[in-house]
Amino acid sequence: MLRALHFATSAALFLSTQFIAVHTASAQPYECQFDDAQPDGSFIELDAKTGLYKHTPLSPPEGEEAHVEGSLASEAKFVENEGAIAAVIHILGVQQGGQIIGGDTHLLTFHMSADGKFVEVFDGKVNQGTCKEQVPETEEAGVSQETAVLAGDPFSHPWDNSDTAIVLDPFRGNSIDWDKVKTDPRVVGMIHKASQGLGANNKYAERKNAAVQLGYAWGSYHLLTTADATQQIDHYLSVVGNDAKESRAVDVECLAGASSCQSASFKVSVASIETALRRVKEKTGHFPLLYVNHSVATALSTRWKNSVEFANVRLWYARFKNNVTDFPVGPWQSYALWQFSSEINCTPSSCPYRVPGTQRDMDLNLYFGTPEQLKSRWPLER
Secondary structure, three states, X not given: OHHHHOOOOOOOEOXXXXXXXXXXXXXXXXXXXXXXXXXXXXXXXXXXXXXXXXXXXXXXXXXOOOOOOOEEEEXXXXXXEOOEEEEEEEEEEEEEOOEEEOXXXXXXXXXXXXXXXXXXXXXXXXXXXXXXXOOOHHHHOOOOHHHOOOOOOOOEOHHHOOOOEEEEOOOOOOOEOHHHHOOOOOEEEXXXXXXXOOEEOOXXXXXHXXXXXXXXXXXXXXXXXXXXXXXXXXXXXXXXXXXXXXXXXXXXXXXXXXXXXXXXXXXXXXHHHHHHHHHHXXXXXXOOEEEXXXXXXXXXXXXXXXXXXXXXXXXXXXXXXXXXXXXXXXXXXXXXXXXXXXXXXXXXXXXXXXXXXXXXXXXXXXXXXXXXXXXXXXXXXX
16 A cells, blocks of 8 residues: 555554545444554554544655655545445545645555455555454543443442443343333333244233333343354344344353353354354344353453454343452453343342332343433444
8 A cells, every 4th residue: 555655654644535425324443454564564544434544654664764744635435335344545645735745646445344354455456454443542441432421430339320221131031010110210221032042032022012112222132042043143133123223132141061051052152152143243234232141251252352353242241249350351341231130139138229110030231321321322232
């Protein structure tokens, strides 16, 4: 790319663009590394939403001076479709003040697939690499966007903060008294079990209709089993349909080889989990939430620590204790939702939190933000 032009620079190179975007409302900024780059070599920053395509050579080509500053004079067209971003860029040269130097027009094409792999062709030369979604400053500081909306410790009994939002996740066996639930202003939504393996939950449609009429945000989850993962996800999506306002989730109870689990059919492989997540992304354009307990989260954090692809999966974390001091940081800095209460730790005499109109077997989840903030960010897919 600019390596071929040998433009030396010590500053960020910004495009002056004529920007045309299609379906870019959800576009995220990315940082892209060339496969053949040295540790201090060039990288790209791409933001299809704002029209930014910035190339920064961190060290100048041999024999070049590094004090020249400038911005790229260019024309660009970005298109995003179902997570893939493509660009056709005409680089006119480096602009310094009102003058463009290196004034030949160069055609650059760029394509990034949904998994972050990119191909760039500059004057016939092909360069390849991988893009990773840029992490907001709050996440770099160890707090994700999900947990940056309120002050306080998101890992120390945050449900005691009356400003935090609550989400229920029922299945057909849980009783719900809608009139009483409605008296709790902290309850924002529900993520209801829709399917398990190749079977369906017979309360899903009825409960969705009631919840939506009452103004609740709605979501669904699929309990993954050892059956074929692709067939399971296709079945799940056939049950829930294509409601763009619905948040989707995949529930993993335990991994293959786990010493204990509710059922052997729940002992799924990491490969099956990855297949399921990719299938939802392929069919809907978004990764679902991933529901896992601490043990599974720890194993996946190790496997996905440097994953560009699965860093975009939001965590639905199940942990039934008041304080978490060993959160498995890796692709996740925090949780999107924390399932903090169930019959495991909610007894007749002691319960972290009770929602009126539900029994103590109702699973409760916390969003570390206000009800209004959660409503504005729903659905929680990415």
